[in-house]
Amino acid sequence: MTTLKLDDVNGLNVESKERLRNLSNIIPPMGYDKGKQAAVMVALFIGRLGDLHVLLSQRSDFLSSYPGDTCLIGGRKEPSDVDVEYTARREAEEEIGLPIDYDCVRYVATLPPHLAGYGLSAVTVWPIVCLITDRALVPMLNEDEVQRIFSHPLESFLSHRPDKLLLRLGHLEDESDAYHWHFDDVDPVSSRHSLRKHVFETGRNTIKPILGFTARVMIRVAEIACQRPASFIVDAPNQIPELERVKISQERRTTARL
Numbered sequence: 001m002t003t004l005k006l007d008d009v010n011g012l013n014v015e016s017k018e019r020l021r022n023l024s025n026i027i028p029p030m031g032y033d034k035g036k037q038a039a040v041m042v043a044l045f046i047g048r049l050g051d052l053h054v055l056l057s058q059r060s061d062f063l064s065s066y067p068g069d070t071c072l073i074g075g076r077k078e079p080s081d082v083d084v085e086y087t088a089r090r091e092a093e094e095e096i097g098l099p100i101d102y103d104c105v106r107y108v109a110t111l112p113p114h115l116a117g118y119g120l121s122a123v124t125v126w127p128i129v130c131l132i133t134d135r136a137l138v139p140m141l142n143e144d145e146v147q148r149i150f151s152h153p154l155e156s157f158l159s160h161r162p163d164k165l166l167l168r169l170g171h172l173e174d175e176s177d178a179y180h181w182h183f184d185d186v187d188p189v190s191s192r193h194s195l196r197k198h199v200f201e202t203g204r205n206t207i208k209p210i211l212g213f214t215a216r217v218m219i220r221v222a223e224i225a226c227q228r229p230a231s232f233i234v235d236a237p238n239q240i241p242e243l244e245r246v247k248i249s250q251e252r253r254t255t256a257r258l
Helices: 014-024 084-096 154-158 164-168 212-226 242-257
Strands: 037-046 052-059 073-076 105-110 114-116 123-132 146-153 180-187 190-200
Touching: 014 052, 014 105, 014 212, 037 084, 037 212, 052 084, 052 154, 052 212, 073 084, 084 105, 084 123, 084 146, 114 212, 114 242, 123 212, 123 242, 146 154, 154 212, 190 212
Parallel strands: 037 123
Antiparallel strands: 037 052, 037 073, 052 146, 105 123, 114 123, 180 190
């Protein structure tokens, strides 16, 4: 993993540089590398006004799991992967042709892991934040896995109201339109607790909302980057902290092997 350099990156405004530095200061926790591991790439890039956007993908309609869903790029850690950062880079290359180039796709941070899936099939997923510095990169989609990619403003994951950019796309007519909402469900890790699931509209008629695991990760990324909480209540009243959810799931899997 490399140290974040921003001096030679063109187009970033002062606020975006500060947000990237806030992310780069995060030290990932130790002791969560048991069981099934995966990584997602939070691929940030520089918008026209110097702000930060995240690259998201729409899964192929022909996939057996979650067809057509909106998600972050990523997948399972292979035995040959040197670390979870490499997992995220490999998956990004396989899915959308993002080169495994540590300069034009710069490492920013490894965030604390999140839990994806249910029961003994649950996976510990590490969000790997990278900054795409080469604006000339042209995606090459693996159509067996990804049908399209699109961007979403990073800061908008902290707000109930849609970003002006999303309004210009035409699907959300004005700021009063429902852009974000949530519902509380039973946490599969502990039936005595709830898990709040967030939903964000993409502003595009043909693309499903950003929800569940992906929304949870992006809220956390935005909170760290912007150093402020969301304008809405993120967790359910009795929700277990995410790292505790990961720990419980890993311990349960270890016990099941005995």
